[in-house]
């Protein structure tokens with residue numbers, strides 16, 4: 001039986017997973033699912049209901065998240081809340097500060113896993129996150145573990161955010177934040193034993209995309 005192909009890309013924050021996954025999916029003609037966007041959408045949905053973040057319980061997050069869906073758009077998926085597409089609001093400061101804690105709620109993880117699996121059903125997909133290759137798609141045809149030096153990850157993130165080359169002081173402060181974020185997400189960021197490690201510190205984005213697409217083509221041709 002010819003089965004669909006699932007390529008998982010996991011790794012720490014700002015390792016370029018989502019942009020690489022999106023680009024690889026486009027190169028292969030597969031669909032891209034960004035699991036982090038679903039955790040962010042759930043956090044954003046909860047933010048829209050009353051109560052400060054300290055009062056956010058798992059049931060209240062799950063209840064707010066009930067209005068979330070993933071809608072296919074241009075070979076990718078956009079999270080929606082009550083049918084309205086969510087954009088940059090899922091990257092607001094409160095969401096970014098609180099999403100790690102929300103992502104540690106086991107019921108929320110089970111819910112996100114189901115949403116991601118349902119979106120991926122019946123398609124060749126590239127899915128990115130922290131535990132796609134271990135928990136959500138343990139039988140994936142190809143698993144990538146994407147890493148990069150924290151300083152370089154911080155530099156890239158700032159370059160994207162500021163649209164200019166950041167100073168060493170700016171990179172140092174961002175590196176500090178990134179290392180703290182890695183520590184917060186550590187329990188759910190798990191390298192699959194059968195993952196291919198790609199360190200992108202010294203790779204350009206086209207190089208990493210081509211490397212992963214070549215691996216995916218090779219695996220797909222054998223199935």
Ligand code: DC
Nearest residue numbers: 035036039099100103129130131188
């Ligand atoms: O990749 P990102 O920064 O958009 O992820 C947002 C948050 O969700 C981050 O705290 C890690 C968490 N996350 C997770 O726990 N498991 C995933 N599969 C994807 C993201």
